[in-house]
Amino acid sequence: MMYKHLAELVASHPLVLASGSPRRFDLLTEIGIPFQRIVPNIEEVPGKDEAPYDYAVRLAEEKALMVGKGLRPDTLALGCDTIVVLGEWLLEKPEDEQEAFETLRTLSGEQHVVCTALAFVKEERLVISGYETTKVFFNEVSDKQIWDYIKTGEPMDKAGAYGIQGMGSFLVDRIEGNLDTVIGLPRNLLDGLAREVPALLRER
Amino acid sequence: MMYKHLAELVASHPLVLASGSPRRFDLLTEIGIPFQRIVPNIEEVPGKDEAPYDYAVRLAEEKALMVGKGLRPDTLALGCDTIVVLGEWLLEKPEDEQEAFETLRTLSGEQHVVCTALAFVKEERLVISGYETTKVFFNEVSDKQIWDYIKTGEPMDKAGAYGIQGMGSFLVDRIEGNLDTVIGLPRNLLDGLAREVPALLRER
Numbered sequence: 001m002m003y004k005h006l007a008e009l010v011a012s013h014p015l016v017l018a019s020g021s022p023r024r025f026d027l028l029t030e031i032g033i034p035f036q037r038i039v040p041n042i043e044e045v046p047g048k049d050e051a052p053y054d055y056a057v058r059l060a061e062e063k064a065l066m067v068g069k070g071l072r073p074d075t076l077a078l079g080c081d082t083i084v085v086l087g088e089w090l091l092e093k094p095e096d097e098q099e100a101f102e103t104l105r106t107l108s109g110e111q112h113v114v115c116t117a118l119a120f121v122k123e124e125r126l127v128i129s130g131y132e133t134t135k136v137f138f139n140e141v142s143d144k145q146i147w148d149y150i151k152t153g154e155p156m157d158k159a160g161a162y163g164i165q166g167m168g169s170f171l172v173d174r175i176e177g178n179l180d181t182v183i184g185l186p187r188n189l190l191d192g193l194a195r196e197v198p199a200l201l202r203e204r
Numbered sequence: 205m206m207y208k209h210l211a212e213l214v215a216s217h218p219l220v221l222a223s224g225s226p227r228r229f230d231l232l233t234e235i236g237i238p239f240q241r242i243v244p245n246i247e248e249v250p251g252k253d254e255a256p257y258d259y260a261v262r263l264a265e266e267k268a269l270m271v272g273k274g275l276r277p278d279t280l281a282l283g284c285d286t287i288v289v290l291g292e293w294l295l296e297k298p299e300d301e302q303e304a305f306e307t308l309r310t311l312s313g314e315q316h317v318v319c320t321a322l323a324f325v326k327e328e329r330l331v332i333s334g335y336e337t338t339k340v341f342f343n344e345v346s347d348k349q350i351w352d353y354i355k356t357g358e359p360m361d362k363a364g365a366y367g368i369q370g371m372g373s374f375l376v377d378r379i380e381g382n383l384d385t386v387i388g389l390p391r392n393l394l395d396g397l398a399r400e401v402p403a404l405l406r407e408r
Contacts, residue, residue, distance in 0.1 A: 002353055002374040030370050149206055166234050170206040177378045
């Protein structure tokens with residue numbers, strides 16, 4: 001087994017992915033982990049003085065808690081949240097095409113950080129959470145290129161208004177870190193958290 | 205147009221991808237570039253004192269030249285080659301499962317470089333070539349994990365005996381550089397080379 005701890009965990013505890021992201025679905029499916037999916041609906045508003053990574057962890061936890069409370073007691077909910085941070089700025093999913101344009105224009109020629117947080121919940125109990133970050137360096141791109149990209153529809157459901165695979169690849173010069181983190185589900189972190197879950201569950 | 209120079213080039217010069225790699229096929233298809241594919245068959249043997257990146261460039265050129273000579277005069281052949289370099293060692297596609305095991309065991313816990321070279325050929329003329337490199341940092345993995353991975357069949361057609369997407373993702377801690385280079389077709393480099401082609405073609 002390649003993602004050994006995760007595979008062992010889901011053998012005894014069915015897994016529910018608390019996310020509607022097709023990219024997360026694919027990342028988990030690719031590695032042969034059986035799971036179901038329930039899409040949570042939470043409000044995503046950063047707290048006044050909340051640090052960006054804390055915000056991502058809180059959202060991952062809230063998503064897992066929302067989905068987890070409706071599940072059978074042996075089942076684990078996995079919440080995920082991905083944010084894009086440029087300096088002090090938190091760049092979220094764009095509300096409309098104009099906002100996508102402004103986000104991409106801001107990212108052009110700059111480096112930013114993508115942070116993905118994960119959280120395991122069992123019933124109403126938060127079991128463990130964590131996050132991972134990857135630096136992304138954007139090419140300088142023209143306004144015309146940005147609008148052409150927006151017209152593909154790809155930016156609209158994504159933090160930072162881009163996807164690193166597919167058409168969005170033209171934006172990215174290079175990354176430093178884990179690719180999965182940028183796509184939205186760091187599988188090595190997930191396996192690392194899964195390793196801790198059995199002992200944590202035994203604690204009560 | 206996002207890959208602007210490439211899109212403009214193929215509008216006047218049909219493109220033939222000289223590669224059998226399904227991953228390269230996907231990378232080019234994803235960005236909406238029309239192309240055909242012809243799989244070259246060349247011998248892949250490094251020269252005695254040939255530097256690894258020179259070797260990758262030579263193979264990309266030879267593949268493009270082999271395919272290019274059979275094409276119509278307006279058509280461009282694109283050759284590609286990807287190699288994995290650990291220190292001074294060149295790690296090629298594994299010949300069998302045992303070699304895949306030894307390669308992956310050597311890469312475990314270490315960093316290596318993936319180099320992908322590209323070459324444009326028109327008829328029998330080499331127009332331009334270039335390469336790009338990305339650093340890849342592997343996790344420490346157990347012999348058991350390596351054998352489980354080999355049993356998936358994924359390593360056998362790949363330089364360095366792994367793919368960074370899919371199951372092979374468990375091997376990779378992080379990368380520094382362009383993801384496409386690791387997959388086997390750096391599209392930003394391709395677009396940069398495509399930008400130079402028209403002027404080079406006019407030179408004779």
